[in-house]
Amino acid sequence: MFATATGCGSSVAVWTDGEVPFVRSTTEVIDLMLDLARVKPGDVVYDIGSGDGAIIIRAAKKYGVRGVGIEIDQDLVLKARNNAFKEKVEHLVEFRVQDAFxxxxxPATVVTLYMLPEFNAKLRPILERQLKPGSRVVSHDYPIEGWTPARVERVPGNLVHDHSVLLFEI
Structure with a gap:
């Protein structure tokens, strides 16, 4: 559940229970995630917790790569599919209503995440089991317990905090 905290003329969503909230990454953060992952033609990008599809759609538009979004919220999957159609990349992308676990x-060569640390920790064994050597995992803001990032870059954010992008290599 979200609660909204306000003060100093701004508001911020606060996570309050076991659900992972949908918070869209900025275009600047998305571009850095894809750049750090060295996305190139032939890659297959998976976004776990894909929300409105912004990362997968950006990867398809910018690099011409195929992408798959995994999202548990059916309404967000429908929105992502509609966004892909509007951006004319529906032939390159797929959005699935599915539990990440x-x-x-x-099939992924690149996996993107914007999930809380607890979620990332639970997802780690699945990624270790399924991803091939040379695959890249990029996380917006949150580490993956037990993994050391190959690179960490920062993006200036808003009043609340700056953003971190962490690259992990399999």
């Missing part, structure tokens, strides 16, 4: 991500 049941997903087969083995």
């Amino acid at each position: 049941d997903a087969d991500v083995s």
Whole structure:
């Protein structure tokens, strides 16, 4: 559940329970995630918790790569599919209503995440089991317990905090 905290003329969403909230990454953060992952033609990008599809759609538009979004919220999947159609990349992308812990991500060469640390920790064994050597995992803001990032870059944010982008290599 979200609660909204306000003060100093701004508001921020605050996470209050076990659900992982949808918070869209900025275009600047998305571009840095894709750049750090060295996305190139032939890559297959999976976004776990894909929300409105922004990362997968950006990867398809910018690099011409195929992408798969995994999202548990059916309404967000419908929005992502509509966004892909509007951006004319529906032939390159797919959005699935699926629990991340049941997903087969083995075709991915790049996996993107904007999930809380607890979620990332639970996802780590799945990524270790399914991803091939040379695959890249990029996380917006949050580490993956037990993994050391190959690179960490920062993006200036808003009043609340700056953003971190962490690259992990399999």
